Amino acid sequence: MLNKVLLLEDDLLFAETIVDLLEDEGYEVAHYPNGQDALDATYDNNFDIYLLDINVPLIDGVSLLRELRGADDETPTIFLTSHKDKDMLEKGFLSGADDYVTKPFDMDELLLRIHALLRRMKKDEPECKGALCHDKVHQQVFYNGEVLELSKKEYELLVLLMKHMGAPVPKELIISELWSSAEGGSDGAVRVYINRIKQLLPNVKIENIRGIGYKLVS
Numbered sequence: 001m002l003n004k005v006l007l008l009e010d011d012l013l014f015a016e017t018i019v020d021l022l023e024d025e026g027y028e029v030a031h032y033p034n035g036q037d038a039l040d041a042t043y044d045n046n047f048d049i050y051l052l053d054i055n056v057p058l059i060d061g062v063s064l065l066r067e068l069r070g071a072d073d074e075t076p077t078i079f080l081t082s083h084k085d086k087d088m089l090e091k092g093f094l095s096g097a098d099d100y101v102t103k104p105f106d107m108d109e110l111l112l113r114i115h116a117l118l119r120r121m122k123k124d125e126p127e128c129k130g131a132l133c134h135d136k137v138h139q140q141v142f143y144n145g146e147v148l149e150l151s152k153k154e155y156e157l158l159v160l161l162m163k164h165m166g167a168p169v170p171k172e173l174i175i176s177e178l179w180s181s182a183e184g185g186s187d188g189a190v191r192v193y194i195n196r197i198k199q200l201l202p203n204v205k206i207e208n209i210r211g212i213g214y215k216l217v218s
Contacts, residue, residue: 004048006051010057019031021111035057035058035059049114050076051080054079065077068096139155141155141162150197154196154200169215171190
């Protein structure tokens with residue numbers, strides 16, 4: 001699936017150059033010459049990245065991003081800025097920008113920054129196994145979109161079971177992962193946390209593999 005780019009740029013010739021470059025690289029680009037049109041487009045489309053010029057008509061790039069972030073839109077954003085925009089650029093980062101390139105810039109540099117930002121964002125995306133999703137950045141597990149209230153060891157145990165989903169996880173491995181040698185975990189302690197997770201996830205099957213350990217089935 002193509003990555004979708006929203007480009008906000010009022011210099012039409014410059015915008016055409018960027019659009020041609022990105023489309024040649026396999027991106028799908030939607031170009032808007034003013035901030036209002038760009039804002040309207042975000043209501044009906046899901047973009048993978050925003051490229052925002054700062055000084056554009058109707059709604060400037062910084063104000064646009066501030067409004068998007070206020071609406072919980074965390075789409076990665078790169079500002080396309082000139083040297084004279086540096087004071088405004090500081091406001092842009094405070095509004096939630098992820099990166100910037102200064103005009104005139106090398107097109108290869110822009111591509112590298114886009115690639116790096118999208119790669120980083122993809123790495124930070126939650127890893128899902130069915131209805132269970134693990135947010136590594138915030139150390140949370142979601143079930144059907146709802147965050148689970150887990151203690152530290154419950155979280156570590158569930159993540160371990162998710163990592164090996166469909167395969168038995170030996171009790172010895174669970175104990176070594178969850179407890180230090182000084183703490184001294186036990187089979188009984190593991191059962192306590194397994195039962196707690198089962199209570200939190202009544203529709204998720206965790207099998208007791210006799211003599212081996214536990215398996216998260218679904």
